[in-house]
Amino acid sequence: MTSEELRDKKIAVLLSGGVDSSVVVYELARQGVHPDCFYIKIGPEEQEEWDCTSEEDLEMATAVAARYGCRLEVVDCHREYWDQVTRYTMDKVRAGLTPNPDVMCNRLIKFGAFHEKRGHDYDLIATGHYACTEIIDGKKWLTTSPDPVKDQTDFLAQIYDWQLEKALFPIGGMMKEEVRRIAEQEHLVNARRKDSQGICFLGKINYNEYIRRYLGEQPGDVIELDTGRKIGEHRGLWFHTIGQRKGMGFGGGPWFVVKKDVEHNILYVAHGYDPQEAYRQEFAVRDFHFLTERQLPQQVTFKIRHTPEWHPAVTELRADGTWLIHSADKIHGVAPGQFCVVYDADHHRCYGSGEITV
Secondary structure (H helix, E strand, O other): OOHHHHHOOOEEEEOOOOHHHHHHHHHHHHOOOOOEEEEEEOOOOOHHHHOOOHHHHHHHHHHHHHHOOOOEEEEEOHHHHHHHHHHHHHHHHHOOOOOOHHHHHHHHHHHHHHHHHOHHHOOEEEOOOOOEEEEEOOEEEEEOOOOOOOOOHHHHOOOOHHHHHHEEOOOOOOOHHHHHHHHHHOOOOOOOOOOOOOOOOOOOOOHHHHHHHHHOOOOEEEEEOOOOOEEEEEOOHHHOOOOOOOOOOOOOOOOEEEEEEOOOOEEEEEOOOOHHHHEEEEEEEEEEEEOOOOOOOOEEEEEOOOOOOOEEEEEEEOOOOOEEEEEEEEEEOOOOOOEEEEEOOOOOEEEEEEEEEO
16 A cells, blocks of 8 residues: 555554564554554453563553654453453363464454444554455465565464454564564654563463363362373363473473373373374364455465474365365474464465364
8 A cells, every 4th residue: 555545544553562563653653643542451450460461561651652742542451352352262271272362353353342432433444463454366365474484474364354354464564574674763652672572461471371260270189191101180170281292391301292181181292293192183173263255276385383384285165064175294292272374385375274173
């Protein structure tokens, strides 16, 4: 979209306090656009208990908005987050699945609850995601960033088509180094601030503590798959995911999580990568969410976690409406509940994502 086209639009920027969204404000201001900025409050109620960084985030966002003469408004989406995203997360882990809260936060909060509260007044909603959009054959597509390490299309692959229509990613075509360089040249207060890790609002809190807060603990046996020998106890299946090899706390390792028996509350582990358990080249995907097209091509690429690598595959639509992914590569740690994000053969256009099933 050209500068002239942008100046004709009413634009809201979701300003988080991080360097990426701050450079978004700079980029728009540089083109003569002065958007309204919004800080979404989704942190927990017990700030001291969770050691959340939201106060520092808001200070950073306030400074950046003031720097470019933009209005900043705090939008409280706390209740929506805990009612929707947390419920989704806990329902999935309780069922022994591997959810992705940040994926659902984009769909339900950043482009969802915010839109209902304030975003409906704006033509475009700009964020600091590393992703692009392109008009191809008259349709708006979500396309990948040139920075494969930072590309965030996998986190956006569950947003609705109407949300994609309003999405604007001003730094999506940049490399992370370029964004940092702009921030330093502009002397932004957060130019050297580290990128956030893990779930967007947790700050320094460990993900397992987040789960423990809502589900508690449910001890059960840990069994070596090959021998049937009990090697210890776990504190809850929801603290472990398929493919995990760190933080196990059992002697005689290394151990790898290879299977979970939810019905009997048993965690199965193995000493190494058993090809039959740890690697898969074929798996099913249900409830596929399409962004633009409503059909997958036969030749695709995909990823099941946030990594710089895409894997080639062939898709097959089954009679029950699920998609079978035939991967050309052996994939480690395929876990039910993970999102499989599907792209074209050149891993450029993102078709959407679906949940991996057994």
